[in-house]
Amino acid sequence: MKAILKISFIALFFGVNGFAQNKELLYDFYEIPQSLLVNPGVKTSQKWHAGIPVISGVSVQGATSGVTVNNLFANDGIDFTTKVQERLLDVMKDKDDFSSTSQIEGFTVGFRGKNRPDDYYSFGMYGEMDIISYWPKDLAILAFEGNGGNNIGRTFDLGDLNLRGEMVNVFHFGINRKVNSVLTLGARAKIYSSIFQFQSINNSGSFATTQGANNMYESSISADMQLQTAGIRRFYDIVEEDTGTTRKDVTNLFTERVLLGGNLGLGLDFGFSYQLNPQTTITGSLLDLGFISNSKDVWNYTFSGSTTTDGISVFLPEDINNVDNDLWQELIDEIDQALPHGENESSYISWRPVKVYGSVRYDFGEGGSSLFENCGCAINAESGSNRDYYRNGVGGQLFMMKRPRGVQAALTAFYQRRFGKAFSLKTTYTIDKYSYTNIGLGANFQMGPVNFYVLADNLLSYSNIADSHYASLQFGFNIISWNNN
C-alpha cells in the first residue's frame, strides 16, 4: 500500500506534474526556426536552417491547477495527513488537473525552395510526451474517508477518473508559402509513431451507500468504466519477466516504436500570418489535427454494470427450505455477475490534443534598416512593409487546447524587442487556469550562423519553484543561414 501511494504521489507531482502545452513565448517568435512548429504559417526569413541534433528544441512544461509540491512537502512541521486533508481533499475540484508535456527534437531542417523562393520547406522528427490526469476528487474522498460516517447518503461520481497520456515520435514535413506581400500560409503533415498510449476518459457511474429500504445500509453501484492502453503490455511483460536483458529489450522495443514499428497515426497543422497594414499583423494556427490508430499491443480493462446490495437476506417463509450455507459466496457471485470486469484487445482510435493559437501584433519604432536586408532571399526584406523593420512589437495571443474535459484556454500579452540581428527579447504575461501571475521571458541569440534561444515561463515562481503552479523551459541550438554565401 505504501509503495502504491508513493508511486501515486510521485506520478502526481513529478511525472504528471500539470504542464500545459502553451508555448506563448515561442509563438510568432519568428527569429527562432522552431516557431514553425507552433505556426507553420509564421513569417520565415532565413535561407535555410538546421537544428543541432537532439538539442535544437528541448522543452519541458509543468503545471498544476490545484495543490503544489510545496503545499504538501514543505518541511513546515505540519502533520502530513492534515495537509493532505486540508490542501488536497478539501480544496481540489474534479476540474483541477495535473498535466505534463515534454518535447525533444531529434532533428530539424528547413530550406527555401530554389525554384520557388517564396516557399520554405521544413522537416524533422521530435518526440513528445503528454500526460494529463484530472483530480479524481470523489474517488480520493472515498479512499480517504470511506463510504461511512458523514458520507452515508453521498453519491460518489466514478466519472471523476479521467486521465490520458501518450508518448509519440513525430515525423513531419511542412511548407510555408509567402502568398503575397501581406499573407503567408503554412501547412505541416505529420506521421505519429506511437510508443505508448493510455486513456480512461469516458467513464461514468456512481457509488452510494444510503439507509436501506430493508436493511440498515444499502450500497448501490452503477459503472461504465474503461481503461484503454496500447503499447504498454509489452513493456510491462519485459519488466515483469526480468530475464537479465531487460534494459536491452526495453531499448530495442523503444527504438522499434520510435521508428514506425508501433501504432501509427496521421496529423495536420495549419497556420497563417496576415499583415493588415505595415505595422499590424494577425496570425493563427491549428495544430495536431490528427489521430493514432491503436491496434497493436492493445490491452484494455473494462468495468461495467450496476447492482444494489444490502447484505445477506433471509425472508420467511420463502427461504424456509433453503439449506444452502454458502450465502456469503452467493452474494459475492451475484455482485461479480452484476458488475462484469475483464480485459480485451479491441482496437481504438486516440485523438491528438488539438491546439489553436491566434495573435494580433502591432510593430513600432523604426530601426532604420531591415534586419534581413542581407539575407539574399528577397522574401521578407521589403523595407517599409516588413515588420522586421520595426524594433518593437506588442500584442496579444490566445491559446486553446482540447482536453478530455473541455477546452483549456490561455490569454497572453507580449512585448518583443529586437537588437539588430544579434538578439531579440520577448516578454509575456499569461493568464490561464494555472496562474494569474505568469511572466515569461525569452531570448534569441544569433552569433554568426549559430542560433541559441532560451524561453522560460512564470519567472516570479522561481523564488520558490516547489510552490509554483506552472513552470516551463525551452531552449535549443540551430544553425541558420541568412546569406547566399
Added chain:
Amino acid sequence: MKKLRYLGLLAMGLLFFVTSCSDEQDFSQIDDLNITPTISSGLFYFESDEETINTAGALSTFYSREATFNAFSERFVAEHVLEGSIGYVIENTTSKEIQIAIQFLNDDGRVLDTEIFDIEADPSGILTREVFYGTGGKSLDILVNTTGFRILARNLGDGTSESSTQDSKIILQSGGEFLFELQ
C-alpha cells in the same frame, strides 16, 4: 542607454532563472500519511411473517441456519481493520415474544461470540443495539476469526394467536461500520 536597459532586463530574467530556489522539501513525510476510511455496509437481514412462526408451534425454534460469512476474515479486512461496530435494529409486530440469537463461528465451527435478542410481543417498539469491537469494546479477534454465523429464532409464546397489526412480522436489520487503516 536603451540597449543597456534591455540588457539589464535580460540579465534580470537570467538572474531569476539562475537564482531560482525552493523552500526545503521533505518527501519522506509521505510515510506519515494516515489513511483511515470508515466503511459501512448492510450485513444481515432477517424477516419472518407470523404465520411461519405459528406453523412451527409454541415455544419452538422456527428458524435455524448456519452460513458462511467471510466478510471479516477476508485477508485485507482482517489485516487493516482498526475498530468498528455492528448495529442491530429489531422490530416485532407479532403477538408473541421472540428470541433471536446470532452466533459468530470460526473455521472449526466453534462459537466465538453470541448476541441474544429477546423481543417482547407487539407493541414492543424498536429494539436497537450497537456492539463495539476494538478499543473499549469486544475483541476484534472475534470478527477477524469469524468465518460463519448461526442464526436461531425461537418463538417464546403460543403458536396460534395473531397480532392485530396488519402484516405482522419479526424483522432484524444489521449493519457494520468499521474503521480501516490503509496506511
